[in-house]
Amino acid sequence: MRGLNGMAEELVRMEHINKFFGRVQALNDVTLSVRRNEIVGLLGDNGAGKSTLIKILSGALRADSGDIYIDGSKVDIRNTTDAIAQGIETIYQDSALVTQLSIARNLFLGREPVKEPRLLDRLDQNAMNEVARRLLKQVGITKEIPPTTPISALSGGERQAVAIARAMHFDSDLIILDEPTNNLGVDETKGVLRFVRSARDSGHSCIFIAHNIYHVFQVVDRIVVLRRGKNVADDIDPKQTTIEAVESIITGMTIVPP
Amino acid sequence: MRDGTLISFIQRLIARPEFGPFVLLIGEIVAFTVRSPAFLSAGNISNSLAFTPELGMIALGMTLLMISGEFDLSVGSVFGFAPIVMWTFYNAHITSLEVGFLIAMAIAAVIGFVNGWLVTRLKIPSFLVTLGMLLVVRGTALYITSGFPQRTWAANSPLMAIIVGEFSIGELRIHTSLLWFILFAIILGYVLTQSKVGNWIQAAGGNPEAARARGVRVSRTKILLFILTAVLSAYAGVTSSIRVSAANPNSGTQYELEVIAMVVIGGTALTGGRGTIIGTVIGVLILRMMRNGIVLIGVPGLAYNIFIGAIILGMMALHSWLERRHHAGT
Amino acid sequence: MRTLVQLNSAARFGLLSESQSRRSAAAAEGRAILRKMGLFLPILGMIATFFAPITSLAADKAIYYWVSHGSPTDPVWTIFLQGAEQWAKDTGNDVRTSFHSGDVPSQQEAVRAAISAKARGIVTSTPDPGSLTKVIADAHAAGIPVIIMNTEDKTSGRDAYVGGDNVAIGHRWAQYLVDHNFVKKGDFVWMPVEVPGATYQVLETQGIDAVFKPLGVTYEITETKLDQAEIITRMSDYLTANHSKIKAIIGLGDLVTGSVKRVFDQVKVKAGEIPVVGWGNTSDTAQEVLDGYVNAAMWQDPQATSYLALSMAAMTASGIPPGFDVNVGTLYEKDKAATYLKITQGSAHK
Numbered sequence: 001m002r003g004l005n006g007m008a009e010e011l012v013r014m015e016h017i018n019k020f021f022g023r024v025q026a027l028n029d030v031t032l033s034v035r036r037n038e039i040v041g042l043l044g045d046n047g048a049g050k051s052t053l054i055k056i057l058s059g060a061l062r063a064d065s066g067d068i069y070i071d072g073s074k075v076d077i078r079n080t081t082d083a084i085a086q087g088i089e090t091i092y093q094d095s096a097l098v099t100q101l102s103i104a105r106n107l108f109l110g111r112e113p114v115k116e117p118r119l120l121d122r123l124d125q126n127a128m129n130e131v132a133r134r135l136l137k138q139v140g141i142t143k144e145i146p147p148t149t150p151i152s153a154l155s156g157g158e159r160q161a162v163a164i165a166r167a168m169h170f171d172s173d174l175i176i177l178d179e180p181t182n183n184l185g186v187d188e189t190k191g192v193l194r195f196v197r198s199a200r201d202s203g204h205s206c207i208f209i210a211h212n213i214y215h216v217f218q219v220v221d222r223i224v225v226l227r228r229g230k231n232v233a234d235d236i237d238p239k240q241t242t243i244e245a246v247e248s249i250i251t252g253m254t255i256v257p258p
Numbered sequence: 259m260r261d262g263t264l265i266s267f268i269q270r271l272i273a274r275p276e277f278g279p280f281v282l283l284i285g286e287i288v289a290f291t292v293r294s295p296a297f298l299s300a301g302n303i304s305n306s307l308a309f310t311p312e313l314g315m316i317a318l319g320m321t322l323l324m325i326s327g328e329f330d331l332s333v334g335s336v337f338g339f340a341p342i343v344m345w346t347f348y349n350a351h352i353t354s355l356e357v358g359f360l361i362a363m364a365i366a367a368v369i370g371f372v373n374g375w376l377v378t379r380l381k382i383p384s385f386l387v388t389l390g391m392l393l394v395v396r397g398t399a400l401y402i403t404s405g406f407p408q409r410t411w412a413a414n415s416p417l418m419a420i421i422v423g424e425f426s427i428g429e430l431r432i433h434t435s436l437l438w439f440i441l442f443a444i445i446l447g448y449v450l451t452q453s454k455v456g457n458w459i460q461a462a463g464g465n466p467e468a469a470r471a472r473g474v475r476v477s478r479t480k481i482l483l484f485i486l487t488a489v490l491s492a493y494a495g496v497t498s499s500i501r502v503s504a505a506n507p508n509s510g511t512q513y514e515l516e517v518i519a520m521v522v523i524g525g526t527a528l529t530g531g532r533g534t535i536i537g538t539v540i541g542v543l544i545l546r547m548m549r550n551g552i553v554l555i556g557v558p559g560l561a562y563n564i565f566i567g568a569i570i571l572g573m574m575a576l577h578s579w580l581e582r583r584h585h586a587g588t
Numbered sequence: 589m590r591t592l593v594q595l596n597s598a599a600r601f602g603l604l605s606e607s608q609s610r611r612s613a614a615a616a617e618g619r620a621i622l623r624k625m626g627l628f629l630p631i632l633g634m635i636a637t638f639f640a641p642i643t644s645l646a647a648d649k650a651i652y653y654w655v656s657h658g659s660p661t662d663p664v665w666t667i668f669l670q671g672a673e674q675w676a677k678d679t680g681n682d683v684r685t686s687f688h689s690g691d692v693p694s695q696q697e698a699v700r701a702a703i704s705a706k707a708r709g710i711v712t713s714t715p716d717p718g719s720l721t722k723v724i725a726d727a728h729a730a731g732i733p734v735i736i737m738n739t740e741d742k743t744s745g746r747d748a749y750v751g752g753d754n755v756a757i758g759h760r761w762a763q764y765l766v767d768h769n770f771v772k773k774g775d776f777v778w779m780p781v782e783v784p785g786a787t788y789q790v791l792e793t794q795g796i797d798a799v800f801k802p803l804g805v806t807y808e809i810t811e812t813k814l815d816q817a818e819i820i821t822r823m824s825d826y827l828t829a830n831h832s833k834i835k836a837i838i839g840l841g842d843l844v845t846g847s848v849k850r851v852f853d854q855v856k857v858k859a860g861e862i863p864v865v866g867w868g869n870t871s872d873t874a875q876e877v878l879d880g881y882v883n884a885a886m887w888q889d890p891q892a893t894s895y896l897a898l899s900m901a902a903m904t905a906s907g908i909p910p911g912f913d914v915n916v917g918t919l920y921e922k923d924k925a926a927t928y929l930k931i932t933q934g935s936a937h938k
Contacts, residue, residue, distance in 0.1 A: 081473045096471045098464035100531040105457050110472035112454045121454040294705060302704035309697050405784030405811065407716045504692045504719045507785065511691070549694070554701040556651075556684030559669065560660050 010072070011036045011205050012057070012088075012174055017066035019052055026052045027063070028229040032207075034174060039196060039206040041220035041238075043213065045250055048226040050209050054176050057207075058090040059083030070173075089167035090176040097151045097159055104132040104147040107166050135165040157188025164195055168204060175199060176207045181215055193219050213243050225249050275525045275532075278576055279540040286544060290551035297554055300429035306550045307432065308501065311439035312337075313513065314542040315494040317520045318439075318446050319487035321538040324521055325450070326480055327463035327530030328377060328384035332369065333491040333517060335395035337510030340366050340492030341499030342399045345408035355415040362492055369395065370488030374481030392514070399507040408505035421493075422501045435497045442490070447535035455479065463530030520545050523573045544573075650709075650905075651682045652898055653702035657695055657715035657739065659814055660687040664842045664869040664890060667932065668738070671894030672711075681708075683898065690783065692719045699723045703730050709901030710734045711894070713751075714741040714787050721745055733904035737897040738888070739787045748910040750897040752888045752917040754788050758795025760919055761838050761865045764884055766799060770836045770863040773804040778830065780823055781840035784811045789840050796838065812844050819843055823851040831855070839866025839873075839882075846872030849881045868920060871932035877925040887928055889916040 012034045019027040027049045034040050044050045055061040057068065059080040068075055070086050077083050083090070090096075097106045105112075108128050115124035132147035151159060160180050167175045177196065181189040196206055196219050210216050216223065216238070223236035223246060233249050271277060290297040316333050323330055340362040347358035369391065376387045422435040450456040461469035462476045469476050491510075499505040524541025526533030545566070552565055654672045658665040669685060676683035684702075688695040692715050702710050703726055710727055714720055714736060724734045724745045736744065738751040765771045777800070781789045793809065800807060810826055812819040823844065827834070839845030845866030852859065859880040868874060868885020876882040896914050904910050920928055 080471045084473050090471070092471075096465070096468035098461045098468055098531065100464040101457070101460055105460075109457060109461050109469065110474045112457055114454065120449055122452055123454060123457065125452075296705040299704050302701060305697055305700035305704055308700075309693050312693065400784075400811070403785065405786075405809075406790070407785055409718070498693055502693050502696055502719060503722060504716050506690075506692060506716050508690055508783065509692065511689075550697060550701055553655075553684070553686045553698040554705050556682065559654075559656065559685035559687045560666075562660065562686065 009036055010034070011038075011070070013069040014053070014057060015067050015069070017053065017056060017063045019049075019056065019061070019063050026229050027056075030066075030226065030229065030231055031234070032057075032224060032231075034205050034207060036173075036205055037200055037203065038222060039200050039208055039220045041216040041223045042207055042209045042226070043216060043223060043246065043250055044226035047228070048250075049229040050226055051178060053226070054090070054178060054207060054209060057083070057174075058088055058176055060090075084172075087171070087173035088176065089170065089172035089174070090178065091160065091163045091167060091180050092178055097163060099152040100150060102148045102150055103136070103145070103154075103162055104128040106151055106162060107132050107135065107147075107169065111170065131169070135169055136162075138165065138168075155188065157184050157191055160184065160188070160192055161195065164192070164199065168199055168202070172204065174205050174207065176209075178209050179211065180208075181210065181212065189215065213246060217243060227252055275580075276534055276537040276540055278580060279524055279537060279544060279573070282573065282576075283540055283544050283547070286547055286551070290547070290555060294555045297551055302550070302554065304431040306547060307436050309498075310542060310546045311433070311435040312494045312498045312501075313517060313520065313546065314439045314539065315442055315490045315497075316487070316513065316517045317524075317538050317542050318442055318535065319483070319490035320517050321521050321524070321526055321533055321535060322446060322450060322459055323480075323483045323487050324518075324526050324528070325463045325530060325533040326459045326483055327466065328480060328483070329388060329518070330373065330484060330487045331385065331388040331514045332373065332391035332395055333487060334510040334513035335392045335399070336366055336369055336488050336491040337495035337498070337513055338507055339395045339399040340495040341410075341505040341509070342403055342408055342507055344496055345410055345413075345499065345505045346402065348413060349409060355413055356417050359417060359496060362496060363489055366488045366492030367485050370485035371481060373488065374484035377484070378477035378480050396507075396511075403507045405507060407507070408499075410499055410503050410505050418500045422497045433501065435501065438497075443535055443539055450535055459483065460531060463532075465531070516545065519570050522577075523570065525577065544569075649680070649682045650902075651684065651705060651707050652676075652901060653699070653705075653707045653710045653712075654683055654685045654894065654898065655695060655698045655702070655710065655712040656685070656687045657690060657713045658687055659689040662814070662843070663846075663871075663932075664867075664888075667869065667890040668894045671891030672898060674891065675895045675898045679898075679902070681898075681902070688715070690715055690786070692716060696720070696723050699734075700726065703727050703732060706730075707732055709898070709905045711737055711897040711901050713737050714739040714744065717741055717787055717790070718744070733901055735897045735901045735904070735910075737893050738890075740791070741787065747904050748900050749913040750900060750916070751893050751914075752886070753915050754791035755795040755798075756915070757886055757917055758792035758797075758838075759799055760795075760917075761792075761884075761886070762796040762799035764865055764919065765836050765838070765863060766803065768863070768883070770883075771800075771803075771805050775805050775835040776833050777805060777807040777836045777838060778826070778834045779807050779809045779838045779840050780812050780826070780844040781809055782812055782814050782819070782843050783841075784809055792840050807838075809840070812847075814843065816843065816847070819847050820850050820854065823847055824854045827851055827855045827857065831857070834862055837862055837864045837866070839864065842867040842869045842873065845882065845885065846870040846876070848873075849876045849879065852881060865919075868928065869932070871929055874925050874929035874932055877920065877922055878929065880922070884919050884921050885925075885928075887918045887920055889918065891931075892916060 010033055014030070014032045017027050017030045030049065030053060032053060042050050042054065052061065056063045059077045059082050062078065068077060075086055077086065098109065113124040113127050114121050129147040136145060154162070180192055184192065193215060196208060199206060208216060208220055220238060223238055225233040227250065236246060296302055316337065320330060320333065343365055344355070344358040344362040347353045347361060348355045353361065373388055373391055376382055377384045420434065422433050424431055424433055450459065458469065458474045458479050461474055462479055466476050495510060498509065520541040521538050522528060523544055524537035526537060548566060548569060552562060557565055656665055656668065665687065672683050672685060686698050688698065695715055699710060699712060700723060710732055712720065712734065718741070720741060721744045727734045728745065733747045736746040736749050740749045740751060740754065771777060783789065789809065796807065812822045839848065845868065848864055864882045865884045866882065866886070868877060868882070868887050869890055873882060873885050877885050893916055900910050
C-alpha cells in the first residue's frame with residue numbers, strides 16, 4: 001500500500017500477527033507498519049487489541065504467530081531487552097521510572113556511564129548529571145530542577161517528559177507511547193504532544209496510542225484503526241478526514257447524515 | 259544561592275535520612291553515660307565493639323538485600339551453621355582450619371544461591387523461602403552435632419588472628435573483626451552509591467518492572483545479594499565462634515530479627531528502594547549499645563525486652579512521621 | 589501568614605521572588621529542624637525517666653551482677669530471680685540482673701559490662717562448657733570474684749559453685765528407677781529435654797549413663813525446645829509413637845517434667861502407668877507429684893542458690909576465700925510435694 005511519504009523507508013513492519021489469550025483471540029492477522037520519521041496513531045475502542053499489539057512489539061508479550069521486520073530484516077523479539085536492543089522504546093502510563101531514584105539515575109538506568117578508576121564499575125555521576133540537565137531543557141522543563149532530584153518530587157507530566165527524554169537520548173528509532181496523556185492535565189498534555197512532534201522532527205518514529213482522538217489528531221501523520229483484533233483502516237490522513245468519520249470507523253457504526 | 263556555606267552544610271546534614279538515627283544514637287550514649295559513667299570507659303567501649311561487628315556484618319548484607327526488595331530470615335541459622343561446618347571438619351581432622359573455613363564459606367554461598375534461585379525463578383516470596391531455609395539449616399546443624407557444641411579452643415591457626423585477633427590501642431582492646439566490618443561497610447557503601455550495581459539494586463527494589471524494562475538484570479542482581487548476605491552471615495558466625503570460643507548449633511537464634519530491626523532503624527524501608535549503609539551502621543550501634551547499656555545500668559532482667567521493643571517501635575514511628583512530612587512538602 | 593505547604597507550592601510555581609523563596613525555604617528548613625528535635629526530646633525523656641527509678645546514684649552501694657543464661661519466660665528462672673531480689677533487699681546492695689536465653693556472645697558481653705562497671709561480684713550460670721573461661725579470667729584480672737550458679741563448669745576458673753551437681757542428680761534419678769524396680773536390663777527409658785547439648789543435659793546424662801550402661805538399660809534423648817505449646821506437641825508425638833517400648837521417663841529439664849500430665853492426658857496414658865522422675869522446680873511438677881503422674885522430683889532450691897551464690901560473691905570480695913562448693917538438691921515424693929507446691933505458687937511470701 002503506498003503511504004503518504006511514498007519514498008520514505010519502512011522502519012518497522014509487523015505482519016500477520018495473531019495472539020490468543022486462552023480461547024479469546026486478541027489479535028487476528030494484524031498488520032502494522034511504521035516508516036522513518038513518521039508518527040502513527042493507533043486507535044481503537046477498548047479491547048480492540050492496541051495494547052496487545054504494541055506489547056508484542058516492545059517485547060512484553062510474544063505473538064502466537066506472525067513476523068516482525070525491522071529495517072527490512074526479520075527479527076525475534078523475545079523480551080524487553082531484545083526490543084531495546086532493536087531500538088524500540090516504550091513509554092508507559094506510569095513511565096517506568098523508579099520513584100526513589102534521581103532523574104539522572106533513572107535516565108541512565110541499565111546503561112550507566114562509568115569512569116576511571118573502574119572500581120566495581122564506578123558511575124560517572126558528573127557526566128550523568130550534565131546530560132540530564134541538558135535533556136531536561138530539551139524536553140521543555142524550564143524550571144531549575146537539579147538532576148539529583150528524586151522522581152517522587154516531579155509531577156506526572158514532568159515524569160512523562162523524563163521518560164520521553166530517556167527514549168530520545170538513547171537514540172531509539174521507534175518510540176511507543178501507550179496512552180501517555182491519560183493522567184495529565186491540560187498544560188502537561190500540550191507539553192507531551194509538543195514533545196512527540198519534536199521527537200519526530202529529530203529523527204525518531206513514534207507510535208501513539210490514545211483514547212482521546214483529539215490528542216491524536218493534533219500530532220500524528222497517519223492513523224491506524226483496530227477493531228476487535230482486526231485491521232479496519234491503515235492509511236488515514238488526519239488532515240483529510242474528520243474526527244467523526246474516524247470515530248465511526250472505530251465503533252463500526254456509520255453515522256448517517258440527516 | 260545561599261550565603262553562609264556552613265549553614266547550608268548543616269542544613270544539608272540535617273536533611274539527610276541518617277540524621278534522625280544519629281541523634282538517637284547520641285542521645286542514647288548520653289543517657290547511659292549520665293546514669294553510669296562506666297558506660298564510656300575504655301573497658302566497656304572495647305566490650306561493646308567486640309560483638310557489634312558480628313551482627314553488623316550481617317546487617318550490611320541485609321541492607322542491600324532489603325533495598326532490592328527482599329528479606330533473608332535464614333541469616334541466623336547460617337550464622338550458627340557455618341562455624342559448625344568449619345569446626346566439625348577441623349575437629350574430625352578431615353581438613354585444616356583454613357580449608358574448613360573455605361568449605362563453610364562455599365556452603366554458605368550455595369545456601370544463598372538456593373535462596374535467590376527459589377525467590378527469582380519460582381517467584382516465591384523471599385519471606386517464605388528464607389523462613390524454610392532457616393529451618394532446614396538450623397535442623398541440619400542440630401542433626402550433625404546431635405545438639406552438642408563443637409570444641410573450638412584447641413585450635414591455633416593464623417587464620418584466627420586474621421579474622422578476629424585482638425590488639426590494643428592505648429586502653430582500648432580492638433578485635434580485627436571491627437576492622438573487617440569497617441572495610442566491608444566502606445566497600446558496600448561505595449557499591450551502593452557509586453557503582454552501576456548500586457543503581458540496579460535500588461531500582462530493583464523501587465520498581466522492578468521498570469528496571470527490567472530498561473534491561474537491568476534484576477534476578478541476577480538479587481541472587482548475588484542473597485549469596486552476599488549468606489556469605490557475610492557465615493563469616494560473622496565463624497568470627498563469633500573463634501572470639502567466644504563456642505560453636506553451638508543454636509548460635510545465632512533470632513539474630514535475623516535483630517538484624518532486620520537494625521537495618522530498619524537505620525532508615526532502610528521495609529518495602530525496598532531506599533536505604534543507606536551509614537544508616538545501617540548507626541542502627542547497628544543503636545541496638546547494640548542499647549543492649550549493652552541496659553545490662554550495664556541494671557534494667558531488671560525481665561523488663562529488658564519491653565525496653566528494646568519500645569525503642570524499636572519509637573524509632574519506626576519517628577521514621578514514618580518524617581517520611582510523611584518529607585512527602586507532604588513536595 | 590502563609591502556611592508551609594502554601595509557601596512550598598508558591599515557590600515551586602515561581603510565584604515568589606528570589607529572596608522570598610530563599611527566606612521561605614530557610615524558614616521551612618528551620619521548622620523541620622525544630623520538628624525533628626522536638627520529637628527526639630520526648631524519646632530522650634522517656635529513656636531518662638525509665639532510668640531514674642532503676643539505678644541509684646548513691647556511689648557507695650556495692651554493685652553485683654546476676655547474669656543468667658536462661659530465658660526470661662522460664663518459670664524456674666523466675667524463682668531464682670526471687671532469691672537474687674530477696675538478697676538485694678536483705679543486704680541493701682544493688683543487684684543488676686539479665687537473661688540471655690542461651691546466646692553466648694550476648695552473655696559474655698554482659699559479664700564484660702559488669703567488669704567495666706567495676707562490680708563487686710558476679711554471679712552467672714554456664715551456657716556451654718568452656719564458654720565462660722576467658723571472661724572469668726578477665727574478671728579475676730580486674731579483681732572481681734565470679735561465682736557460678738546452677739550449671740557448673742569445673743575448668744572455668746570460677747571461685748566457687750553453688751547449685752546442683754547435675755551428674756549426681758542424673759545418677760540419683762537413674763538409681764531411683766532401679767531401686768524401685770521400675771527398670772531392668774534391656775529396658776528403654778525416654779529422656780526428653782528442652783535443649784540437647786546444653787551443659788545441664790550433658791552432665792545429667794553422664795550420671796544416668798553411669799547407672800544404666802552397666803545394667804544394659806537403653807535410653808534416647810529427644811528435643812522439645814523451650815516453648816510450652818511446642819513442648820507438649822513434640823512430647824505427645826513421641827509418646828504416641830513409642831508408647832509400648834517406653835518403660836520409664838526421666839525429664840531432664842523443668843519444662844518437660846512439668847508437661848508430663850498434659851502430655852499423658854493428651855495421649856490417654858494414666859497417671860502412674862509409666863514411672864516418671866525428673867526436675868521438680870515448678871508448680872506444675874509439684875502438682876503432678878501430688879497427683880501421681882510423677883514419682884519423684886528434684887527440687888534444686890532455686891531461691892537458695894541465688895541467695896547463697898550472691899553471699900559467696902560478697903564473701904569472696906571481702907577477702908574470705910571460698911574453699912568449697914555448695915551442692916543443693918532434694919528429691920521429693922508425694923508426701924513432701926505439698927510444701928514445694930506452696931513455694932512454687934508463691935505463697936512462701938513475707
